[in-house]
Amino acid sequence: MNKTILCFFCFLFLLPSCRKNQPEKPASIQLTIRHSVEGNLLVVDTMRYVNAAGNPFLITEIQWFLSHLALQKSDGSLEPLADDEGIYYLDTDLSDTWTIHSSRPINPGVYTGLKFVFGLNQTDNTSGRFVNPPESFMFWPEQLGGGYHYMKLNGKWRRPDGLIAPFNFHLGIGQVYDSITDAVRFVQNYFEVELPCNLQLKPEKQTSVELEMKVEQWFSARHPYDFDFWGGHIMQNQAAMQQACENGKYAFAIHILNASE
Amino acid sequence: MMNKFTLIGLILTGFWLTACKTKDELPPHRPTPYELKTPFGFPTKLNIPSDNPLTEEGVSLGRFLFYDGRLSGRTHPDSLMSCSTCHIQKNNFEPGVDHPVFTGGFVHGLSGQATTHVVLPLVNLVWNHSGYGWNGFIYPGNPRPDLQNIEDFVRIAVIAPDEMNGDTLRVKRLFQSLKGYPELFGKAFGSETITFKNIERAIAQFVRTLVSADAPFDRYLRGQYQLSPSELNGYVLFMTEEGADCFHCHGGGGNPLFTTHLFYNNGKDSLLSPQHDRFSVTGDPMQRGAYKAPGLRNVSLSGPYMHDGRFATLDEVIDFYSHHVVSSETIDPLMHHVLQGGVQLTPGQKADLKAFLLCLHDTVFLNNPAHSRPEKFPDE
Numbered sequence: 281m282n283k284t285i286l287c288f289f290c291f292l293f294l295l296p297s298c299r300k301n302q303p304e305k306p307a308s309i310q311l312t313i314r315h316s317v318e319g320n321l322l323v324v325d326t327m328r329y330v331n332a333a334g335n336p337f338l339i340t341e342i343q344w345f346l347s348h349l350a351l352q353k354s355d356g357s358l359e360p361l362a363d364d365e366g367i368y369y370l371d372t373d374l375s376d377t378w379t380i381h382s383s384r385p386i387n388p389g390v391y392t393g394l395k396f397v398f399g400l401n402q403t404d405n406t407s408g409r410f411v412n413p414p415e416s417f418m419f420w421p422e423q424l425g426g427g428y429h430y431m432k433l434n435g436k437w438r439r440p441d442g443l444i445a446p447f448n449f450h451l452g453i454g455q456v457y458d459s460i461t462d463a464v465r466f467v468q469n470y471f472e473v474e475l476p477c478n479l480q481l482k483p484e485k486q487t488s489v490e491l492e493m494k495v496e497q498w499f500s501a502r503h504p505y506d507f508d509f510w511g512g513h514i515m516q517n518q519a520a521m522q523q524a525c526e527n528g529k530y531a532f533a534i535h536i537l538n539a540s541e
Numbered sequence: 542m543m544n545k546f547t548l549i550g551l552i553l554t555g556f557w558l559t560a561c562k563t564k565d566e567l568p569p570h571r572p573t574p575y576e577l578k579t580p581f582g583f584p585t586k587l588n589i590p591s592d593n594p595l596t597e598e599g600v601s602l603g604r605f606l607f608y609d610g611r612l613s614g615r616t617h618p619d620s621l622m623s624c625s626t627c628h629i630q631k632n633n634f635e636p637g638v639d640h641p642v643f644t645g646g647f648v649h650g651l652s653g654q655a656t657t658h659v660v661l662p663l664v665n666l667v668w669n670h671s672g673y674g675w676n677g678f679i680y681p682g683n684p685r686p687d688l689q690n691i692e693d694f695v696r697i698a699v700i701a702p703d704e705m706n707g708d709t710l711r712v713k714r715l716f717q718s719l720k721g722y723p724e725l726f727g728k729a730f731g732s733e734t735i736t737f738k739n740i741e742r743a744i745a746q747f748v749r750t751l752v753s754a755d756a757p758f759d760r761y762l763r764g765q766y767q768l769s770p771s772e773l774n775g776y777v778l779f780m781t782e783e784g785a786d787c788f789h790c791h792g793g794g795g796n797p798l799f800t801t802h803l804f805y806n807n808g809k810d811s812l813l814s815p816q817h818d819r820f821s822v823t824g825d826p827m828q829r830g831a832y833k834a835p836g837l838r839n840v841s842l843s844g845p846y847m848h849d850g851r852f853a854t855l856d857e858v859i860d861f862y863s864h865h866v867v868s869s870e871t872i873d874p875l876m877h878h879v880l881q882g883g884v885q886l887t888p889g890q891k892a893d894l895k896a897f898l899l900c901l902h903d904t905v906f907l908n909n910p911a912h913s914r915p916e917k918f919p920d921e
């Protein structure tokens with residue numbers, strides 16, 4: 281018994297000595313995703329929202345990918361939250377997807393921004409990459425460019441004639457069609473988001489940050505997005521997807537919940 | 542370089558091991574693990590409960606039980622019923638619309654009582670994590686411990702008045718008395734004393750091995766088959782919003798299960814008051830009229846279609862999605878062609894879509910001898 285304790289102490293001694301050339305212990309970060317409409321937590325399934333174009337609408341669910349999540353230093357250098365592509369699937373129906381933890385040691389220090397890719401970039405967005413649900417259910421048809429939906433935002437809106445129409449606000453690789461029906465070219469619609477912030481990460485401390493998706497911005501930030509004009513489906517409508525993505529760049533905000541004490 | 546301590550340790554362990562051995566007469570129970578290969582493009586995560594891993598012995602016992610009419614607990618030729626009475630291999634483990642007894646494919650139990658819904662196929666169920674049954678009332682993580690997985694479907698099938706109308710105790714005793722069976726239970730589960738739990742386990746294991754992954758479409762994905770122009774056009778229709786728009790719920794190239802196993806109201810009725818819909822399971826009013834989207838493998842054999850069997854043919858189903866979709870408060874947003882009544886396919890497009898659906902016909906699966914009725918039962 282005594283010997284065990286002794287060994288244990290020896291071991292403890294050895295541990296820090298291995299880290300000679302890494303003076304500071306790493307920090308960690310936890311990101312919570314919050315979907316909001318006009319500042320309030322998203323409430324699904326009730327026709328309580330009106331967009332910039334004046335369409336009353338409701339949302340049933342939002343399923344989306346973000347990737348290459350990283351903290352940014354003032355010199356522009358990046359500290360990724362994961363060692364791989366850092367692809368995260370988020371789903372308003374699955375609460376366990378709402379929290380992201382850094383999966384690699386994060387260098388303590390001062391960071392001036394959070395950066396990520398909305399959706400999947402061209403290199404990452406390859407068909408067959410995800411075989412398991414729920415990610416696999418996001419697949420984007422091969423004929424439309426393949427890979428995965430960046431986002432499925434589903435809901436319904438009330439048309440001027442009073443009828444309720446469903447919409448699938450689905451974003452992914454876009455297509456340019458010839459005069460007939462064949463796609464002649466594909467368009468990468470993913471985009472990068474940079475959110476300035478002032479974050480000081482301390483060694484051995486976890487910092488909590490909230491990433492907010494301001495859902496109404498998808499329909500308003502740059503172009504008032506009119507469901508009566510664009511209709512219920514846009515996977516084969518690059519003009520609509522382009523406007524949507526231009527709006528989407530402004531749909532995110534970051535809030536520091538607890539700076540590490 | 543063994544030191545003294547290690548040596549003593551080893552000797553002691555040796556002693557201890559043999560000491561155990563002498564107490565126990567039976568050799569340790571080590572069934573052979575059954576290797577379930579993941580077909581190309583299929584998910585790698587399987588829904589197998591940790592207390593019932595697949596074994597060669599379990600699966601082969603399960604196959605006997607699946608086909609043995611005495612699972613009803615009775616031996617009189619008129620009161621035999623097994624899983625295979627309703628789940629027939631050559632019909633995609635469904636009864637088939639041309640069934641001699643179950644007219645139109647609508648089944649009833651030994652008591653004569655009709656089932657609540659039509660039969661579901663037993664295909665690729667090991668990849669379903671969201672719920673078994675049309676409304677998914679059996680699912681892993683259910684607060685009800687007796688409604689978790691395929692094992693529970695076995696018990697339900699044996700007891701239910703609209704199925705075997707049996708009694709688990711009688712079934713267990715009957716199989717205990719049948720020559721050959723106790724030995725097989727011993728091999729599969731380490732005890733020749735038959736329990737109903739082990740009957741459930743064996744059949745569930747067999748059902749989990751029913752894998753269909755060799756249809757022309759699978760070979761197309763693997764680069765071994767060329768779709769005809771009509772089939773290819775049907776595939777494009779299936780996979781596009783401007784086309785027939787089936788893929789969001791029924792999968793496709795990126796999801797070769799041809800279902801998400803999720804629950805949707807696909808717009809069949811405007812008034813929704815069914816008793817056994819998804820709402821009856823979750824209590825979520827938005828799921829009124831929602832049912833599980835079934836997988837479309839071997840779909841030409843899956844009639845009558847929908848949970849209530851309202852469509853007898855695939856053509857009727859395609860016509861429905863084309864022109865007869867109706868709105869209701871809970872219609873799924875993925876049915877976004879509803880205000881036009883559907884996806885409005887032309888006769889040519891309907892024919893192409895059907896041609897594509899027929900590419901999901903897997904004759905290898907339908908004739909796989911490993912899934913078929915055993916030539917002889919253990920006591921024969």
Ligand SMILES: [Cu+2]
Pocket residue numbers: 429432448450515789
């Ligand atoms: Cu889509």
